[in-house]
Amino acid sequence: MDVGCHIGDTEKLIVDQHPKIHSIIGLDYDEKRINRAEKRWEQDEKKITFVQGDAAALPFEDNRFDKVICAEMLEWVKEPLRAINRGLVG
Numbered sequence: 585m586d587v588g589c590h591i592g593d594t595e596k597l598i599v600d601q602h603p604k605i606h607s608i609i610g611l612d613y614d615e616k617r618i619n620r621a622e623k624r625w626e627q628d629e630k631k632i633t634f635v636q637g638d639a640a641a642l643p644f645e646d647n648r649f650d651k652v653i654c655a656e657m658l659e660w661v662k663e664p665l666r667a668i669n670r671g672l673v674g
């Protein structure tokens with residue numbers, strides 16, 4: 585999962601560079617960015633799913649993901665420690 589995925593560039597890059605990857609979820613707070621990301625990659629990439637959500641209250645069960653990326657996102661969050669403690673870490 586990529587938390588704060590913006591319009592999905594990282595998802596496309598990872599899938600292209602790691603063709604054996606099973607799947608990746610890009611999550612972002614901004615619904616417009618999620619919609620844009622979905623439109624950009626819907627034609628040619630079935631391994632990527634985009635989800636609207638908040639890093640401080642991730643809509644997934646604990647231990648769901650093998651790896652989590654969160655790049656250049658925490659500086660945008662009003663309460664970054666809350667995001668780390670209650671969202672990203674569980």
Ligand SMILES: C[S@@+](CC[C@H](N)C(=O)[O-])C[C@H]1O[C@@H](n2cnc3c(N)ncnc32)[C@H](O)[C@@H]1O
Pocket residue numbers: 587588589590591594611612613614617637638639640654655656657660661667
């Ligand atoms: C600078 S972009 C980072 C994009 C990408 N991760 C990268 O490294 O290029 C920050 C993104 O974090 C998202 N964001 C901000 N607060 C968020 C939150 N609480 N939960 C999820 N995403 C959030 C913004 O909507 C924005 O798309």
